[in-house]
Amino acid sequence: MTTKKCLVIGGGFGGLTAITGLRNKDKDVEIVLVEPKEYFECVWAAYRSPFDQKTRDGSHFDLVAFCKSKKVTHIKSVVTALQAQEATLANGDTISFDVAVVAVGAQTPWQGLGRSIPENTMTTLEDRKAQMVQAGDKILTADSVVIVGGGLIGVELAGDAAFFKAQQGKPVDVTLVHSHERLCQEMNEKGSGMVYKKLEALGVKIVLNDKVNVDDETGKLTLTTSGEELKADEVVMTVGFSPINKLLDASMLNDKGWVEVDDFFRVKGSGGNIFAIGDCCSLLPNSGNQVMGNAKVMGANLKAALQGETNVSKFKKFAASPIMICA
Numbered sequence: 001m002t003t004k005k006c007l008v009i010g011g012g013f014g015g016l017t018a019i020t021g022l023r024n025k026d027k028d029v030e031i032v033l034v035e036p037k038e039y040f041e042c043v044w045a046a047y048r049s050p051f052d053q054k055t056r057d058g059s060h061f062d063l064v065a066f067c068k069s070k071k072v073t074h075i076k077s078v079v080t081a082l083q084a085q086e087a088t089l090a091n092g093d094t095i096s097f098d099v100a101v102v103a104v105g106a107q108t109p110w111q112g113l114g115r116s117i118p119e120n121t122m123t124t125l126e127d128r129k130a131q132m133v134q135a136g137d138k139i140l141t142a143d144s145v146v147i148v149g150g151g152l153i154g155v156e157l158a159g160d161a162a163f164f165k166a167q168q169g170k171p172v173d174v175t176l177v178h179s180h181e182r183l184c185q186e187m188n189e190k191g192s193g194m195v196y197k198k199l200e201a202l203g204v205k206i207v208l209n210d211k212v213n214v215d216d217e218t219g220k221l222t223l224t225t226s227g228e229e230l231k232a233d234e235v236v237m238t239v240g241f242s243p244i245n246k247l248l249d250a251s252m253l254n255d256k257g258w259v260e261v262d263d264f265f266r267v268k269g270s271g272g273n274i275f276a277i278g279d280c281c282s283l284l285p286n287s288g289n290q291v292m293g294n295a296k297v298m299g300a301n302l303k304a305a306l307q308g309e310t311n312v313s314k315f316k317k318f319a320a321s322p323i324m325i326c327a
Contacts, residue, residue: 004306007097011035013288014103014278021299031072039125047156050112050136051164078118099305106241106279142234149238150178162202172203258282264315
């Protein structure tokens with residue numbers, strides 16, 4: 001019998017969840033991971049890692065060792081194009097597969113998070129840690145900081161910036177600007193209110209229902225609605241994630257550029273053998289615990305696809321769980 005092959009694109013929470021789920025279901029299937037990094041990074045620690053060495057040192061593990069333990073072939077490269085049963089790598093090589101999992105995550109402009117397109121990723125842990133320290137130092141040494149965007153990224157960053165500035169005995173001049181009426185719309189009103197009060201207690205100035213205008217010539221910052229000028233030695237844009245999707249055909253994406261999947265993580269228009277999970281796709285909120293909670297679902301569905309199943313009754317529906325709020 002010919003050994004079946006599963007290609008996993010991306011070594012973050014989504015990719016490793018898919019690998020773990022499938023390996024627990026099938027000890028013999030060939031699994032190939034394409035990921036340029038030699039390490040795994042816990043993304044929810046990335047907000048604090050630029051400021052705190054203990055967090056930085058404890059939020060990574062060796063991806064090579066993980067792959068060895070799961071009998072996975074790790075190819076340190078990037079997939080530039082994905083077809084029905086073949087992927088093209090950056091060097092032009094191709095990989096055939098029976099099923100594939102797209103788990104490339106999403107990108108955001110602040111370098112401290114390390115969420116850039118795969119081609120710009122720091123491939124060694126040493127380089128990634130240096131990048132985090134540099135990003136954190138820019139904020140900690142700035143006399144004034146403006147953070148634009150009050151979603152999960154912005155509030156985490158504002159809180160940590162204020163806390164670690166105060167811990168170092170530096171003035172806390174951190175302003176968080178958000179265009180909506182409350183912070184973190186992913187949460188309910190009670191959760192948003194709790195976040196607001198905690199940031200205020202840390203000394204963060206919060207501006208709601210407003211946007212920041214940046215003068216291209218002078219760099220001057222003003223609030224769009226009030227016209228108030230903002231003082232800022234360091235500006236951090238955290239206005240959300242954007243898709244990483246160049247490897248996919250446009251027919252597989254929704255109107256916002258995210259990978260469109262059904263309730264079983266199968267990619268639209270793929271014929272049922274390409275799956276997607278994590279921040280790159282449309283199914284679950286941007287949350288690691290949501291992804292990890294679907295390891296058994298992914299394992300079962302990948303196994304079913306490898307066996308040639310097409311009947312939806314043979315697939316498991318995604319399992320949603322509440323978004324965690326860290327108090």
